[in-house]
Amino acid sequence: MNFKIKNLKFEFMNTILHIDMNSFFASVEQQANPKLRGKPIGVTGGDRETRTVLCTASYEAKKMGVKTGMQIWEAKKICPDLIIIQSNHDKYLSVTTKFLNIFKDYTDKLEVFSIDEAFLEVTSPVIARSPWQPWQSHTTKDCFVVNTPRNDIMIAQEIKQRLKDEIGECITCSIGISYNKLMAKLAGSLKKPDGLVIIPDQKEAIKVLDKIELDDICGIGPATKKRLFNMGITDFRTLRKVPKSCLVSSFKSYGEILYNMARGIDHSPIKTFFEKDEVKSIGHRLTIDHDTSDLLEIKQILLKLCELVGNRLRAKKLSAKTIHCWYRNALSSSVIPAKAGIQNAWIPGQARDDKINFTGNNMQITILPTSDGLQIFKTAWEIFQSIWNEDKIRMIGISVSNLKPDYFATLSLLPETRKQETMQKAIDKINNKYGDFTLQRAVLLKSTPIKRTPNPFLSDRRFKI
């Protein structure tokens, strides 16, 4: 949309804002409890202080070198004053609803990306020129900033202020503004906390891409980075020199995405809440509070995880065809530096290669569609027995995919099966009302308690905003 007023030319285009809340869980906790403000805190996913990892850390803790994903003993070693808080997802979800309601005031094109991130599409007068008043601009270290009264910048600044006024002074966010989602997300990651960075066009995007690591961009993880490294591609400048056909032959359809990424191109549209893809997989995992090779204990935990998965499948009226089971081995202290690179993880400011590479194994099997926890367990147990190396394990997980609407499940007219289905419905009704495992199989009595928490990507939770 363009128009002219005398010699002044306005050009309008849609721009994308990526808004990422800073240290979200920790900020919400600090907002709720003034005694925690200004202190290093870490929020854990589990209800234990040991053998669980940090979901997030406050900026005070991050300054000391504490990182998301660190185990508590590691974090406390580098930050002995770290205050550990048990996560409360209902509290975080209520804040998410509040900030989404603020965002909704500016656009109806809003994509909820995760519990603390969203994309907004807004219309802005991005270029306004006249012969007698050239619009000034300057280049900062990270990006190009246009000094015009852009609608998107004003919206970004107003949102930042409203978050503080309407939710709380501890709630800050980093905002990236750009011409597509990929570049907006990258811009938002360049300055934290409380940043506002603009990548106005493709020319500036390429300058930014040439300064960052391959895995600084959303969509390139450690595995893709490693494959690219093996091909001699260590940065975006080199990636741009590789022909599209070569990338496609190595990465199939993802090759074209990589080709575009290196040029700051991304055609993915904003997916509003109601256009979001339906859930593609459902899973649960548990970090056990001790290392174990006790088969009965592992069996009980796996059955519980499968029952949870079955319950969620039935709630969505879905059946699963593919069952995926995996575990992680216990780490002995002598193995940690050699295999996990934990020493590197302690270096403050290090951007990447801070993930701990636990050993383990996984496998998936395709079966007839089912939503029955016991049926899923039977397959998962078969997988576990075939992949387990008999070492002690610290974590076990199950996920199901290849989901179909329930009517694809094999229908049975056998009286025994019908009886099972009726019983399952009654059990679901009671457990959904009074809590998971209120009614459970006798074999699960005295088993490890498992608490269900929503995942941060809200994959199976439809937001009411």
Ligand SMILES: [Mg+2]
């Ligand atoms: Mg965040």
